[in-house]
Amino acid sequence: MSVLPNRPKGPPLNALRAFEAAARLQSFVAAGEELGVTPGAVSQHIKAVEAWAQVTLFRRQAQGVSLTAEGRDVAKAFTRAFDAMAEATQALRNLSPTTEIHIAALPSVAQLWLPPRLGHLRALRPELKISVTAMETPPSLTRDLFDLALFIDAPTGVPEERVLAEDVLFPVCAPALLESHAFSDTPLLHDQTWSEDWRLWSEATGTDVGDPTTGPKYSLYGLAVEEAKSGAGLLMAHGCLIAPFIESGALCRVSETEVVTGKALVMTLPHPSRRRVGLEEIANLLSDPLLR
Helix, strand or coil: CCCCCCCCCCCCHHHHHHHHHHHHHCCHHHHHHHHCCCHHHHHHHHHHHHHHHCCCCEEEECCEEEECHHHHHHHHHHHHHHHHHHHHHHHHHCCCCCCEEEEEECHHHHHHHHHHHHHHHHHHCCCCEEEEEECCCCCCCCCCCCCEEEEEECCCCCCCEEEEEEEEEEEEECHHHCCCCCCCCCCEEEECCCCCHHHHHHHHHCCCCCCCCCCCEECCHHHHHHHHHCCCCEEEEEHHHHHHHHHHCCCEECCCCCEEEEEEEEEECCCHHHCCCCHHHHHHHHCCHHHC
């Protein structure tokens, strides 16, 4: 009769992943956002690792968490290990004969900028399978299985980035409001993600818009755009997103004065060693200047 002895077991992989993310980000909250779980779940995972190792890895304080000396000693090794696992997983995925492109994008970019370009891409490459995930925070292309990311953010200058358009602000409205609008008595429409847009433009241009924080607020910029098109008020436009609506006449510029935010619409690709074959061509098609 064969003997199947109990072998020593390590902590669950998800618990180790939670420790690595929390150690790298120095935050249970940020680790939870990255892993798609609650901060409480991250805390419980780390307690499980600490109980297994019989050592305290984090100091819990009112203002946050910090690694202990023991936690710092092992954190970098776990980061290297999970980076290597992510690289191996990406390599395995890239072996698939089916080309499926996974795109991560800011919700406003996914709603307003991306659709016509995806139609153009599908017309040229009908064999492609394309998935889009709208998210507020750019993913880590080192860890997450995305092929490219599209976000309005401050460019960092790394080789993996392509700056597609400068981010500029200017107010717009529906044609019916163009002659009768006044900043003092026309509602200002706000996107909750860019809640400071009206204040930034007002201060930079010296234009009195009344209280720049009042007016209807929307959780999606696309909703605010639709409301502006229907005549609900004035919207602070991000030029790279609103250009098609101005060209079609659905929206009109209220002022020719625009403010540069220092950000841009940025396409980010994984490191060349992790890219699918042909991803450069797909990125070139999506960023075709004729479609901007």
